[in-house]
Amino acid sequence: GESVGLHLPTLSVQEGDNSIINCAYSNSASDYFIWYKQESGKGPQFIIDIRSNMDKRQGQRVTVLLNKTVKHLSLQIAATQPGDSAVYFCAENRGERQLTFGSGTQLTVLP
Amino acid sequence: GAGVSQSPSNKVTEKGKDVELRCDPISGHTALYWYRQSLGQGLEFLIYFQGNSAPDKSGLPSDRFSAERTGGSVSTLTIQRTQQEDSAVYLCASSLQGLSGANVLTFGAGSRLTVL
Known part of the structure; x- marks a missing residue:
């Protein structure tokens, strides 16, 4: 079946370094992608989204890159801070009424 | 309210008992979703409400699960x-x-x- 998956379940980075979290999707019909951040004990929080007609979108300290050729999505966090430690989920929408989420990547920021 | 409010935050029950979970969405939001997240896993879609349309129940795992949305606002799973x-x-x-x-x-x- 169709799925959204992540290459790595965990990622550790030094404080101040840049982080890159990857996501692979299998449905070429997906037209909308979102990254969510989930801190322990909290619900997922929207970070950034991108439509399939774009390759890149930037926010504050975050950038999402979309490569439709290889069905790959990445989230880049610049100058990673301790507060960035969380689980990051990518999610896709295929014109349906609900998002399909990946299993998440645990980002740990080391002092 | 300012955000989506859910209650209870924690519920411990015995096997075989019924439970009700409540969701109070952001005022004015017409779409409401329920997802389930097992330990260390991603989010699994359960059900979706949009305005007065029939809900999308395609994610409910069994007939033991049901949800309602009263008055287009509060929902109970x-x-x-x-x-x-x-x-x-x-x-x-x-x-x-x-x-x-x-x-x-x-x-x-x-x-x-x-x-x-």
């Missing part, structure tokens, strides 16, 4: 005859129009259900 595999965090989200309008889902903090 009911799990009958709970099983241990129902243990999870149940997340509610709302959005202004639903994904067709590319509106962002805002999630509540979730209700953690533990079935003993």
Whole structure:
């Protein structure tokens, strides 16, 4: 079946370094992608989204890159801070009424 | 309210009992979603409400699960005859129009259900 998956379940980075979290999707019909951040004990929080007609979108300290050729999505966090430690989920929408989420990547920021 | 409110935040129940989980979405949001998150896993879609349209129940795992949305606002997710595999965090989200309008889902903090 169709799925959204992540290459790595965990990622550790030094404080101040840049982080890159990857996501692979299998449905070429997906037209909308979102990254969510989930801190322990909290619900997922929207970070950034991108439509399939774009390759890149930037926010504050975050950038999402979309490569439709290889069905790959990445989230880049610049100058990673301790507060960035969380689980990051990518999610896709295929014109349906609900998002399909990946299993998440645990980002740990080391002092 | 300012955000999506869910209650209870934690619920421990015995196998076979029924539970009700409540979601109060952001005022004015017409779309409401329920997701389930098992430990260390991603989010599994359960059900979606949009305005007065018939809900999309395609994600409900069994007929023990049901949900209602009264007056286009508050929603209740009911799990009958709970099983241990129902243990999870149940997340509610709302959005202004639903994904067709590319509106962002805002999630509540979730209700953690533990079935003993």
